[in-house]
Amino acid sequence: MTNARAYTPQEIDAELDALAARYRAAGGFGVDLLNRLGGSGESLLERLPEPVRAGLTGATETALRVAMKGASQSRRLVPDQKPGVDRMVSAAMGAAGGAAGLPGALVELPATTAFLLRTIQSAAAEEGFDPDAESVTFDCIQVFAAAGPLAEDDGADLGFVSVRLGLPGGLHKLIAQVAPKLSTVLGQKLAAQAVPIAGAVAGAAVNYVFSGYYREMAHVHFGLRRLAVEADVAPEELTARLRQRLQGPDAAR
Secondary structure, three states, X not given: OOOOOOOOHHHHHHHHHHHHHHHHHHHHHHHHHHHHHOOOHXXXXXXXXXXXXXXXXXXHHHHHHHHHHHHHHHHHHOOOOOHHHXXXXXXXXXXXXXXXXXXHHHHHHHHHHHHHHHHHHHHHHHXXXXXXXHHHHHXXXXXXXXXXXXXXXXXXXOHHHOOOOOOOXXXXXXXXXXXXXXHHHHHHHHHHOOOXXXXXXXXXXXXXXXXXXXXXXXXXXXXXHHHHHHHOOOHHHHHHHHHXXXXXXXXXX
């Protein structure tokens, strides 16, 4: 990670404008997908059987813990790929899981979660951070607290870019905090894949969207963190200025 340097106010504004553009573009992925699926994120969840909905948070916590090991190990064995390659691999995984309907999608869930986490780690590395550093590991999990690609999001909830000052209980506590929100997002993914055969097409589309969404959100998170260090500006101030861009009169997608 580079040290602080002299940023002009115009340079900081340009960086924040670019991050706001990435944020809005990430949300656009989900809008297109929902139009194709014919519904809202909430209506997708209602398609899941009640026992599956009830067990989503626990399944998500398990998937995150498995993902932490799998993502780091895979990065040591296989170098990071270009975003387009990552998204195609993710789509193939979604198609394989969706081909068998809901049972296949449930089996595929931990692998996809690990792949998404690796995508987040890759974005962190591109922004100049070491994904193996403990603080960066925490931040990678924190990115999963973003609203999700199928949510209506005007930038009001930027908690996923907030500074983490440390949590009693460490990583396990953070996973427990992130899992409820992520479980809703992953539940929408499962619902889209619930119909065999047709679920293969939906699974490919959903995973393609999810991979792009979380990569962009990771760039927003770590780009903001990088800017705070390099420009020597408080992260809270930068977050507030980013929120203004997302919610201002010219922020409509």
